[in-house]
Amino acid sequence: MIKMLEKAIAAISPKWACNRAFYAESLRAYEAGEVTRFNDGWTPINEDTENAEKTQRDLIKARARYLENNSDIAQAAIGGIVRNVVGTGIKPQARTGDEGLNFKIEELWRKWTRPENCDITEQQSFEEMQSMLLRRKIVDGEVLVKKVVQKNGTFPFRLQVIKSDLLSATMLIAPKTGNIIRSGIELDDHLKPLAYWIEKKTPDGYIEYDPDRVRADEIIHLWTRRQPDQIRGISDLAPIIKRLKETQDYLDEETVAAKIAACFSVFVKTQTGSPGTVGRAAVAKDPEKKKLQSIRPGMIKYLQPGESVETANPSRGIANAKDYVAIQTRLAGAGLGLSYELMSRDFNQSSFSAARQGMLEDRKTFEPIQNWLAGHLCDPVYREWLDLCVMSGLLDIPDYFAHREAYQAVEWVTPGWSWIDPQKEVNADITAIQNGGKTLAQWCAERGYxxxxxxxxxxxxxxxxxxxxxxxxxxxxxxxxxxxxxxxxxxxxxxxxxxxxxxxxxxxxxxxxxxxx
Structure with missing residues (x-):
């Protein structure tokens, strides 16, 4: 019946039928997909992730580094994540099934993590490298770690940290293999990295533009994949960079306004044609015949005829700035999954329940990052280190390569967090342990022990x-x-x-x- 009606309307008035069809279609559409006079300037397009990101990656990275160096809010966010995720370092517990061997492996690992053993520059311990690598991943979006084997030294295995800036963008086709190179990474047909093309840099900081091809199994590429066709990382600060910069600029302007407001400025107004203003400017002078340019206590000065005094007192308060910065800080923290208290270090406005809820939400942000860092950095380093320790004779395990996976079993202990109300938390933990809801190992792991x-x-x-x-x-x-x-x-x-x-x-x-x- 309805179809017959529509056909009849179309026969009588095609324009009316077209309008009806357009209206019916609009009822089925998403408002988010409408193009109106209010949003006709907002027309993003869908394209390949790497093609879209490579044109802006370096600029976003440079802006994020600027904020890292100059914005206290950005520093609070970055430092808060690194401090809670890494803290004193993520440490291994060997799980070979032999307690004596576990102790030997962990003791040898502690020696290797010293700066002179694990870092190719001999300047950072492995725990310090964890903090730096996480910081660079947050700010730069990605960072590279090269696994280096050297014959000299107590341990043959060391790590070299490489900035993502050195990934070469000069070649498109690998010279020998013929594989595609995109943004410095040689890929197969499934976007699996086969090699990394890394530029050489002289000690005085100049790039030679003669990249080395480093196999993918020698590189640990730390980044977060958000798209299936993404091959390189983008700064974690990208969603809040604009907000952080605008907040910083606003605070700079408020600082200037506060300085002006703190100054007691006096202006002397002279009417045109008043005595002393014909032919030359009237200048007020003190008894010593010097220009009157300042106000002294107890001073009495009679003005010239036609002169009057006005004071400049900018009526700008700090209350508005406080509210504005609080809102911006809260939104920036939300963009990174952090609470307002952690971003601002302002704990005076929160109740116990609110502070505890905020801390629990923050921990839900930190724990996945801890697992990510343990799985993508610590695990590959530990496996390679253990292989080389056995091959170099530092560990005597005759059947190691026959049961390699069992000997490489490890559990990573991440830093724990303190309680807001120790008495309540301890009583709850004691009850959970006594009732079998939590083991001693789990309790210790939560505290980083x-x-x-x-x-x-x-x-x-x-x-x-x-x-x-x-x-x-x-x-x-x-x-x-x-x-x-x-x-x-x-x-x-x-x-x-x-x-x-x-x-x-x-x-x-x-x-x-x-x-x-």
Missing amino acids: DWREQLQQMALEKKTAEDLGLTLAIHTPITVQAAMSNHVDTGKDGGNSQDDNDDNDDNEEGENGKKEE
């Missing part, structure tokens, strides 16, 4: 206290259950055997007595 080191230290402290004849309240069977297992022999029937000495406290004797009964 090694659970084995915790138990070893607890056992050492208890033994030292007992040797000195002290009984500390913290050494109860609940808190040192794991540590005590090293000092109590277990019989076949599951009961605890009695020693000749009296090292155990009264609580332990009571428990043993009950078990014997």
